[in-house]
Amino acid sequence: MSEAPDNLKYAESHEWVQVDDGVATIGISDHAQDALGDLVFVEVPEVGATFDAGDAAAVVESVKAASDVYSPVSGEVIAVNEALADAPELINDEPYGEGWIMRIRMTDDDELDNLMDAEAYAARVTDDD
Amino acid sequence: MTEPLIFEHSRPGRRAWAQSPAEQIDVDLPDELARTTPLGLPEVSELDAVRHYTRLSQKNFSIDTHFYPLGSCTMKYNPRACNTLAMLPEFLSRHPLAPENCSQGFMACMFELQEMLKDVTGMQGVSLTPMAGAQGEFAGVAMIRAYHDARGDTERREILVPDAAHGTNPATAVMCGCVAREIPTDDNGDVDIDALKAALGPQTAGIMLTNPSTLGVFERKIGEISKLVHDAGGLLYYDGANLNAILGKVRPGDMGFDVIHMNLHKTFSTPHGGGGPGSGAVGVSKRLLPFMPIPVVGKTDQDTYRWLREDDLPQTIGRLSTFMGNAGVLLRAYVYARLLGRDGMHRVAEFATLNANYLMARLSEAGFDLAFERRASHEFIITLKRQNKAVGVTATDFAKRLLDFGFHAPTVYFPLLVPECLLIEPTETESKEMLDGFVEAMIAIAKEAEDDIEQLRGAPYTTPVRRLDDVRAARQLDVKFEPAA
Numbered sequence: 001m002s003e004a005p006d007n008l009k010y011a012e013s014h015e016w017v018q019v020d021d022g023v024a025t026i027g028i029s030d031h032a033q034d035a036l037g038d039l040v041f042v043e044v045p046e047v048g049a050t051f052d053a054g055d056a057a058a059v060v061e062s063v064k065a066a067s068d069v070y071s072p073v074s075g076e077v078i079a080v081n082e083a084l085a086d087a088p089e090l091i092n093d094e095p096y097g098e099g100w101i102m103r104i105r106m107t108d109d110d111e112l113d114n115l116m117d118a119e120a121y122a123a124r125v126t127d128d129d
Numbered sequence: 130m131t132e133p134l135i136f137e138h139s140r141p142g143r144r145a146w147a148q149s150p151a152e153q154i155d156v157d158l159p160d161e162l163a164r165t166t167p168l169g170l171p172e173v174s175e176l177d178a179v180r181h182y183t184r185l186s187q188k189n190f191s192i193d194t195h196f197y198p199l200g201s202c203t204m205k206y207n208p209r210a211c212n213t214l215a216m217l218p219e220f221l222s223r224h225p226l227a228p229e230n231c232s233q234g235f236m237a238c239m240f241e242l243q244e245m246l247k248d249v250t251g252m253q254g255v256s257l258t259p260m261a262g263a264q265g266e267f268a269g270v271a272m273i274r275a276y277h278d279a280r281g282d283t284e285r286r287e288i289l290v291p292d293a294a295h296g297t298n299p300a301t302a303v304m305c306g307c308v309a310r311e312i313p314t315d316d317n318g319d320v321d322i323d324a325l326k327a328a329l330g331p332q333t334a335g336i337m338l339t340n341p342s343t344l345g346v347f348e349r350k351i352g353e354i355s356k357l358v359h360d361a362g363g364l365l366y367y368d369g370a371n372l373n374a375i376l377g378k379v380r381p382g383d384m385g386f387d388v389i390h391m392n393l394h395k396t397f398s399t400p401h402g403g404g405g406p407g408s409g410a411v412g413v414s415k416r417l418l419p420f421m422p423i424p425v426v427g428k429t430d431q432d433t434y435r436w437l438r439e440d441d442l443p444q445t446i447g448r449l450s451t452f453m454g455n456a457g458v459l460l461r462a463y464v465y466a467r468l469l470g471r472d473g474m475h476r477v478a479e480f481a482t483l484n485a486n487y488l489m490a491r492l493s494e495a496g497f498d499l500a501f502e503r504r505a506s507h508e509f510i511i512t513l514k515r516q517n518k519a520v521g522v523t524a525t526d527f528a529k530r531l532l533d534f535g536f537h538a539p540t541v542y543f544p545l546l547v548p549e550c551l552l553i554e555p556t557e558t559e560s561k562e563m564l565d566g567f568v569e570a571m572i573a574i575a576k577e578a579e580d581d582i583e584q585l586r587g588a589p590y591t592t593p594v595r596r597l598d599d600v601r602a603a604r605q606l607d608v609k610f611e612p613a614a
Contacts, residue, residue: 029278035548038604040599040604041603041604062540063599064541065542065543067545088604
């Protein structure tokens, strides 16, 4: 059974968001990393890139498949997790911690209302199974 | 037993004298450019070389030795005659720059191949020139774009692609300067018609469909899709990856497709999977005839053959390579088509479909879950999601263990929409006994998953290399030989 911490918001496409002072830290959920399997490569965006909510912002590649990671919010990338270049397995090991992918300065806080809370996401994932 | 590298067989001074040039060849090079150290080539006898490469070939797990049910990319048996005839010295020795009057035999074969492919696909024209499937796709979408541009309809830049499509389809759209837009499929594996309607508009250049799809099911609403797309001003592209399932039984031209690429290296008898050479011949509807890639073989009033070039097809999307495709692959396709004839082609489709449905029915009876109930074309998908939840067994475990039973693994983890899936395509040439043997092996592996999962996770046991570290293989690509100190 995959985990989904209560303090995060979740997108349909399995990204999580943690907001702190207008900055959204984004990664992929435990369910997503489990479905992908062992990651071998992560492509992060460039700092300074801007995305609209729903844009493909990063790529995660596992032994099974390569998948886009969509930014759940609009804004400018202000930091990326450089450690993933050498250690993509951080996402498998700690999807909600050391395995974060990018930080985005949000331009529209209301977009968070489009995301699910942990309970709704857990129910969504159970439906999938 | 591990076979050492040819370099490890090397001993100073040993040579294959009979194979070596008798004389030193003088090369006119300035002294400062000439090597001063000998090349690091292996020094072996003729017998060393013969034994080494024969042993390596015996380690192959190939269609010549084993059942190879690799779905979605028909990996079928290629009759020996196709290879033998394509290798006739008269074909092998023909230079691609030879004048037309010295190439009439080869050109006659190519002209007839164009005609046979038109017949089997229901298209109005065929160009054999694309060198592989990806280039065939590129040519197809480039023609769609050229068609719109020629009409001054230059805003059409969106290519619709179902989510079950081959990954190459959206890539092709982007290569041709278009944008790919994904259309969902419904639970039955058909295109979601409402989503399609919502996506169509004045920006629609066309739609790329594989039919039967990568889900192994025939798109039943193709007539409706064709009408909707054409009414919106778009064109239809047929990805020929699964053409083997329908060869001549149903024709893309009759379904309303405007362009099709055929992987002649899959469906028409060239061993594929070795990385080429391939052939992605394209067929077109009347709309796209002026845009075909050149050269195409034409027939004159005197029943001779000539290359159709830019003068003949001024709106062509141009050349895709220096000459006309991979001649050897095209010749194999020609011989294959001639060996089968029109009736034989139908039987290929019939037996490919019958074998898939037989195997699907038996595996379903044996307790395996089908991703799409009771509907298969030439391939089908089983999902091990239930077994994965219950005992933790994965599609990879099944794939590896099948090798020990003497079967190549089916495609695993594709399509991406189906968890823990095996995509199985038996093809037309396998016997009932072989298919039954495969079912027995699958049953035995399912039992082992329940009784002794650790044994299963250690598989394969009988192959030259055991289970590989997929993660390390994908991440550490810098492999090189270091001689022992």
